[in-house]
Amino acid sequence: MTPAVRMTGITHRFGALAALEDVDFEVAVGSVHALVGENGAGKTTLMRVLYGALQPTEGALFVDEIERRWRNSADAISHHIGMVSQHYSIIHELTCLQNLVLGAEGSFLLPADEMKKRADHLAAKMGFEFDWDAEASGLSPSAAQKLEIVKLLWRDSRIMILDEPTAMLSPVDSDALYISLKQLASEGATVIVVTHRIPEVVQHCERVTILRGGKKVADLRVSETSAELLAELIVGHAVTRPAPTAPNPGAAVIEAQDLVVRGARKDHALKGATFTIHSGEVVGLAGVDGNGQRELFHALIGTLPIESGRLVFAGDEITTTRACTRLMEGMRLIPEDRHEEGVIQDWSLVDNATLGLQRIPPLTNGPWSDLVARRSLAQRVADRFKTKHSGLYKSMRSLSGGNQQRFVAARALELDPKLILAFQPTRGLDVDGTAQVYAEIRNACRNGAAALVASFDLDELLENCDRTLVINNGRVFEPLTGQERDRQAIGQLMVGAK
Amino acid sequence: MNSLGWKQIVLALVAFGCIALALVGIGVMPFDALSELIRGSLGTKNNWNETLKHTTPLLITGLAVFIALRAGLFNIGAEGQLLVGALVATAVALKMPGLVGAVLSVMAGTIAGGLWALPAGLIKAYRNGHEVITTIMLNNIAAALAIGLVAGPLRGGTGLSTSTDVISESSWLPNVYQDLPFRLSLALPIAILLVWVIAVWIKKTVAGFELCATGANPKAAETAGVEIKRVTVRAMTISGALAGLAGAIQVLAYEHNFYAGFSSGFGFDALGVALLAGASAWGVLPAAFAFGALAKGTTSLQALGVPKGLSGLLLGTIIIVFAAYRYRKVKSHD
Missing domain, CATH: 3.40.50.300 (P-loop containing nucleotide triphosphate hydrolases)
Known part of the structure; x- marks a missing residue:
């Protein structure tokens, strides 16, 4: 041939x-x-x-x-x-x-x-x-x-x-x-x-x-x-995955009740989403793209207004709380689109490490930014997933896509997170990188945080999360008891054929 | 990454070549023109005096445009904000002579400039109306208002021209150094201090960080918890306040009254200053000085028979060549 x-x-x-x-x-x-x-x-x-x-x-x-x-x-x-x-x-x-x-x-x-x-x-x-x-x-x-x-x-x-x-x-x-x-x-x-x-x-x-x-x-x-x-x-070597530890669910970290949110086209992207995530667990959010994942994450972090419903974070109602307050209270986001939402390409790694954490001590002292603390933060963020870079003061643009993703994922684990919202946290990452990111997210959760991970790759979620929720047409579903790990049953929930 | 590409060098050669040809065309040797340009701006005490006098308002308005630019806003309205600031400062200083009056006059001018820019900020943030359009419109309103006021209510009792009375000498900003005919007004050190304040504010405060994030990538800034609408309004207002301050200082330090044609387009030259300044507030310093020297030097060129239009051409050419160096697209590799 x-x-x-x-x-x-x-x-x-x-x-x-x-x-x-x-x-x-x-x-x-x-x-x-x-x-x-x-x-x-x-x-x-x-x-x-x-x-x-x-x-x-x-x-x-x-x-x-x-x-x-x-x-x-x-x-x-x-x-x-x-x-x-x-x-x-x-x-x-x-x-x-x-x-x-x-x-x-x-x-x-x-x-x-x-x-x-x-x-x-x-x-x-x-x-x-x-x-x-x-x-x-x-x-x-x-x-x-x-x-x-x-x-x-x-x-x-x-x-x-x-x-x-x-x-x-x-x-x-x-x-x-x-x-x-x-x-x-x-x-x-x-x-x-x-x-x-x-x-x-x-x-x-x-x-x-x-x-x-x-x-x-x-x-x-x-x-x-x-x-x-x-x-x-x-x-180049046999892939070993850290053995997943069992979840130890504690108090509720985030409780969403009947969230209704309008999307970019002013239609209802979320039509009454209800779910609870406890400290200590990594929860997957499965779903076909465009079923309200994006709007749910924006509503949780506070960049989309909630039309009706209630959102409770660590016991406090935050339905109308500003995004910066939520971040200061311990919410962290790995955004869907790292190029547009996650980083500023022309900025250095040091400045990008600060992005989203800029108001949180020890990075600040009153109105002042602590430049030394910011640099050591950037060093930690770059080291956590071994981001390949040619200098912390070089621009983000000089990093490859996968390395930018590592950097953004590592940043969300910094400064004592309580709730990690991860939208396709391993997008563009290889086998090793994916395993590391999930291991660290799980690690943070075992230390008291909670995580919500959205992905379009159901297998990845089933493999790495403690349990999986399904989003379909603006509503969140929980698989029936006994079907929590059933690929078929979850797949049917994803397309609404229940 | 910082090495010059051959395209930039060719551009510079072609641009300055065109100017040299134009000079030869009107019978002036390019070298003579260059030496006259330098002599006219920096050659004598008097020329230094004029250059620094021209530099001061450019420095402050340049800073005003610069800070808006950092927030992703083109404040074309510095000219109008400067006029309003100068007008209000003059009115206050006329009513209240003396040191207290001078301080109040500066404050009033600053606030007036900020308020003049506020609508542009609000319209941009909450109605997505482009600031270039709104600030240009506010410029025209400011110019008409200024002429109307100096022709009417604020018109001075003496003289025939449309201008206000001269403010009391007790309100004037003093000179910090004098070696006649060279005078260094307190205005210049104040302007340099302002550069320092803005530079530190941008680099070392959370608010400065968030302002720059908004300008660099509003979507990423919003995701990072920055309230980009508020930052937009704030940046526009600060920018206007600085331009208003420039107007007030211009009155107290140099002009001592307000008249039709008060500003020779400082607010517009400020755009060029801010573009040349680049990413750091410190860049405003050399940029404003270069503009001041060129403005003064090109006036002297007229004595050689070089028309004013051609010196404007020279200034424009320099901006374009500089911008071509500075805003060269950095090649990314993935």
Whole structure:
């Protein structure tokens, strides 16, 4: 079988740092190929070389066995290579159709009817359906992902690179995505999936390439491997998880009664959410994206007003209390979107470590900030999950996505937290990082704090939380007794089919 | 990261090349123009005097625009706030001569400037009306109000021009050093002290931290418990108060009365000062001095036959070249 892509001896250096060292990579035509590895293993760098966004220091690239040397991504796109990056490039203010054709309009005039016809044809081929005139802001994450795939088809991509395509998707949507990808492959497309979710690789992919520390460590047929073997190859040693300790629930830390909250579109995103979390326990919040998780977290931390209902925190009613007071009382947040809500990219690590804790002693002394305390805090935050950085006074922007996530997660565990609100706390983290973050959250809870962890990855929650709540259509449900760990039963609660 | 890219160097060469060509076009040798520019601003005691006199209001209004900029607000209204501050300060000083009157006059001017900016802050925070639009409108209202008042109720008894009476000498800000014709008014040390106060406030207080967070990323600031609406209103008001203070000090230290055409656009030049200043309040110091020296130096250039428009062009070019250096997009790597 001829390879669609063959990369040989790829080396890429950022300054003195080698992100890739002598990597060979080969993908067969018509296959779904997984590329796995820890954060910083070089997966994204390798794919950006293939996509023309980076020029390798050394090495050669063959597409359909013809040597290519891209000057930029436009070059790669014109040779039918397409990439969907982890953060979708959908522009909310434009319609779906405008997003689809943006940058690849094909003509000076825009014949809307003809474009819609072709768009419908491409979408129908995949079994997708779009309202092309609707604003893209209304798209759910899975719909946005689908639109990104149709964008690749619109550009006649035959080699498709998807970077962490299921990071924001529910299990059902993930499975559906892979069915679409397999269909594309069966029609002659070549699909490369960059992922850290091993179960997906085992279930859906044909071959897998493993990178570690910028080097290729293995290239295997998936049928000849197993989840355990893959995990070991990725990390470089057997993965040991700290044995989960039993919860020791104490007094109620947060009690929500019939919370009603309006979302961004002024509709009721929460329609009477009721639940209680006790000190000492880590509680998961499972649910398909867009069922009110976002609004619940904003209402809990105090950045969205509560229309009706009651919120009690450590015995005190806080329904209308300001966010800064809640933070000072011990609430901590790992926000959903670390780029936009979690950090200030242009600020140093020291200033970012302070963000959200700026009013809490020992960082303050009356109106004054204690700059020495802030620096030592930053040092602790960076050390806790071994954030890789080149200096505490360097900008947050200089950190990779995974390292920013480590930093934000570590910050939420600082200065004696009482309630840790974690929205996808391990987003973009590797196996080891995920295990560490959960271990530390559990640790804090065993010392008297409580945690609410929202994730779209049900398996991750079942594995790491003491119990799991389900949010569906603005209401919070508790699995029936006896079904607390029942994947099937919880999955049904998630989609409201009870 | 801080090395200059060839694009910036080419930009600078092209920009200054254009100016040199324009100078040659009107028959002035660029080198002569440069030496006259330096002599005219820093060459003699008198020129130093004029340069520092011009620097002082730029320093305070520059600081005003700077602090709004840190909160993510473009205060285009420093000019109007300065006029209102100067007008109110003059009125108070006329009513109450003497030291107490002078102190009250400064306070009244400061408060007036703050109140003049307050609507822009409120509209921005609670109605999401853009501060650039509202402050420009407030500028026009302030200018019309000032002319109306000096032509009517506040018009002085002497002279034909539309101006107020001169305030009592007992209210004047004293000179701290004098070597005639060079005079150093107390106004300049006060302005420098203000730079220090703002610099420390921004770096070392929680309020300063939260103000900068709001400007850098309002969403992240809000998530971190910062009440961004209040911070917005506060920043706009402080900015206006500083501009009003600049107006009051201008009256007490240099002008001693208020008249139509009181400000030569200090509030607008302040925008350039604040942009050049960058991320630190200390940057306002050299930026204001550079503007002051250029303003004075380019006036002298007119003696060589260089029209005033061309010196404005020179100033604009320098701002653009500096901004191109400073606001170069820093390449990120993921």
